[in-house]
Amino acid sequence: MADNQKDEYAMQSERIRERMDRIGRKIVVMSGKGGVGKTTVTVNLANMLVDMGATVGVLDTDLHGPNVAKMFGVENATIDSADGVSFIPVNPRPGLKVMSLAFALEDPDAPVIWRGSMKGGAIRQFLADTDWGTLDYLIIDTPPGTGDEQLTLCQSIDDITGTVIVTTPQDVAILDARRSVNFARKLGMPIIGVIENMSGLICPHCNEEIPIFGKGGGRRMCMSMGAPFLGAVPMEMDLREAEDDGKNWNLDGASHPSRDAFYAIVDKIHNGNACTTGRDMSFKGTSKCNPSNCAHCTSNCSSRNE
Ligand SMILES: Nc1ncnc2c1ncn2[C@@H]1O[C@H](COP(=O)(O)OP(=O)(O)OP(=O)(O)O)[C@@H](O)[C@H]1O
Numbered sequence: 001m002a003d004n005q006k007d008e009y010a011m012q013s014e015r016i017r018e019r020m021d022r023i024g025r026k027i028v029v030m031s032g033k034g035g036v037g038k039t040t041v042t043v044n045l046a047n048m049l050v051d052m053g054a055t056v057g058v059l060d061t062d063l064h065g066p067n068v069a070k071m072f073g074v075e076n077a078t079i080d081s082a083d084g085v086s087f088i089p090v091n092p093r094p095g096l097k098v099m100s101l102a103f104a105l106e107d108p109d110a111p112v113i114w115r116g117s118m119k120g121g122a123i124r125q126f127l128a129d130t131d132w133g134t135l136d137y138l139i140i141d142t143p144p145g146t147g148d149e150q151l152t153l154c155q156s157i158d159d160i161t162g163t164v165i166v167t168t169p170q171d172v173a174i175l176d177a178r179r180s181v182n183f184a185r186k187l188g189m190p191i192i193g194v195i196e197n198m199s200g201l202i203c204p205h206c207n208e209e210i211p212i213f214g215k216g217g218g219r220r221m222c223m224s225m226g227a228p229f230l231g232a233v234p235m236e237m238d239l240r241e242a243e244d245d246g247k248n249w250n251l252d253g254a255s256h257p258s259r260d261a262f263y264a265i266v267d268k269i270h271n272g273n274a275c276t277t278g279r280d281m282s283f284k285g286t287s288k289c290n291p292s293n294c295a296h297c298t299s300n301c302s303s304r305n306e
């Protein structure tokens with residue numbers, strides 16, 4: 001890297017630090033496998049946290065398939081700037097701010113063909129230049145896998161609160177989820193917990209549950225790997241419909257097992273111990289664990305308590 005590029009990188013890192021210092025908890029939603037419900041978890045987590053009174057930002061780092069905007073019903077929004085430098089996030093509802101590459105795409109059907117280094121650059125630009133203001137939470141949706149996007153996030157945000165790993169119950173998904181757990185451990189990113197999504201299908205006719213992908217795989221993986229389990233969410237047609245329509249299904253007034261399951265998980269993260277005692281401590285002793293991070297850390301780590 002040339003000297004002027006190094007300076008630019010260092011200045012951008014400083015801007016990221018300043019932006020992130022104004023945000024309470026930063027949560028990265030990951031999964032090893034595609035289509036298991038990362039964006040669904042991101043959107044429900046965000047909406048329910050807002051319902052609980054928190055201020056929430058959502059950053060969509062899935063540059064090839066940015067779905068967050070559609071699920072919040074703001075896919076026609078565009079990126080705006082007041083000063084020509086920073087980006088103003090989109091507000092789907094009071095208390096919620098969203099930033100996504102989808103807002104910069106002129107044709108939503110055009111494929112985004114980028115090399116890894118370009119993706120890292122775009123994510124760092126979103127982190128450095130999005131004017132989130134002060135927030136309680138930043139929820140970051142990621143594409144499937146453990147690639148450039150996840151690596152850039154881990155290397156650019158000093159004090160990630162932790163990751164929520166999403167899986168479905170069947171063996172092929174669990175195999176990939178195990179990789180996500182090990183990725184987080186390798187990079188010193190605390191694991192808030194694992195969600196087993198699509199844990200049974202609620203039949204819209206008889207309300208019986210059909211174990212279409214099996215059940216319990218996520219919980220068993222957590223037990224065998226010593227990772228915290230946050231809960232299981234069944235499949236429900238109304239949830240998928242609400243997401244296709246960009247509607248907040250928390251407001252439909254009907255009772256839904258999947259929504260109740262999500263609510264219990266979000267309550268654990270917001271009010272319970274998922275961000276504290278339930279955390280994986282394997283980051284202890286890694287480069288992420290140093291005294292300057294203690295002020296931001298919510299763990300029960302002994303060095304923090306001293
Ligand atoms: N519990 C659920 N009940 C019903 N539909 C669901 C549930 N979870 C996810 N879906 C639906 O399944 C599809 C895939 O979910 P989603 O987009 O959240 O997965 P993803 O992991 O983000 O996918 P990708 O890897 O492509 O980013 C979406 O249409 C979503 O509405």
Ligand SMILES: [Mg+2]
Pocket residue numbers: 038039040062067141142143
């Ligand atoms: Mg997604």
